[in-house]
Amino acid sequence: MDWDSLEQSCRACRRCSLADTRTNVVFGVGNPQAEVMFIGEGPGEQEDLTGEPFVGRAGKLLDDMLSIVDLDRKSNIYIANIVKCRPPGNRDPLNVEQDACIDYLRAQTALIRPKIIVCLGRVAAMRIIREDFKITKEHGQWFQRGGVWMMAMLHPAALLRDPRRKPDAFMDLKTLQVKIREVCQHTYAGQAGAE
Numbered sequence: 287m288d289w290d291s292l293e294q295s296c297r298a299c300r301r302c303s304l305a306d307t308r309t310n311v312v313f314g315v316g317n318p319q320a321e322v323m324f325i326g327e328g329p330g331e332q333e334d335l336t337g338e339p340f341v342g343r344a345g346k347l348l349d350d351m352l353s354i355v356d357l358d359r360k361s362n363i364y365i366a367n368i369v370k371c372r373p374p375g376n377r378d379p380l381n382v383e384q385d386a387c388i389d390y391l392r393a394q395t396a397l398i399r400p401k402i403i404v405c406l407g408r409v410a411a412m413r414i415i416r417e418d419f420k421i422t423k424e425h426g427q428w429f430q431r432g433g434v435w436m437m438a439m440l441h442p443a444a445l446l447r448d449p450r451r452k453p454d455a456f457m458d459l460k461t462l463q464v465k466i467r468e469v470c471q472h473t474y475a476g477q478a479g480a481e
């Protein structure tokens with residue numbers, strides 16, 4: 287399936303009951319040719335209203351964090367979520383909702399073919415890296431599967447709740463920057479100050 291048909295079918299999806307309460311499907315944002323993919327949990331209220339991932343307060347913090355390591359949602363990364371529709375009241379997406387939605391993320395990943403996947407928070411890490419992933423202990427560590435490097439960072443919403451964890455996130459970003467320089471060809475190409 288090509289990118290446009292995938293996006294169209296996702297936007298029309300009614301595979302789970304989140305379809306009944308959503309305003310917009312939040313398919314993803316960024317460059318589908320990116321070498322680095324970020325995966326969050328699911329849309330919140332602002333994302334549901336606008337149709338774009340990470341646009342609320344946590345999204346603003348994410349953009350600030352990304353800019354520290356010369357990453358930008360519009361040019362050199364792609365951002366998607368485990369579930370594309372907002373769980374009511376911002377609860378964690380249920381397993382049955384994740385199961386219904388995960389094929390869209392799989393298809394996005396298959397088309398993008400990222401070299402690096404960064405999971406934002408516990409829910410994404412438990413789905414993508416390992417079912418019993420411990421975010422507090424294992425954030426910033428690299429895992430490799432099928433030739434793809436993966437790591438998890440603390441979710442920006444968790445950093446807003448507990449700013450004392452920001453130095454951890456900063457270290458994880460620096461680790462990511464090193465890995466990008468190691469395995470990516472064009473993520474930093476042509477960016478002043480990237481080297």
Ligand code: URA
Nearest residue numbers: 326327328329339340
């Ligand atoms: N939190 C997420 O995990 N994803 C979003 O898109 C917004 C907030």
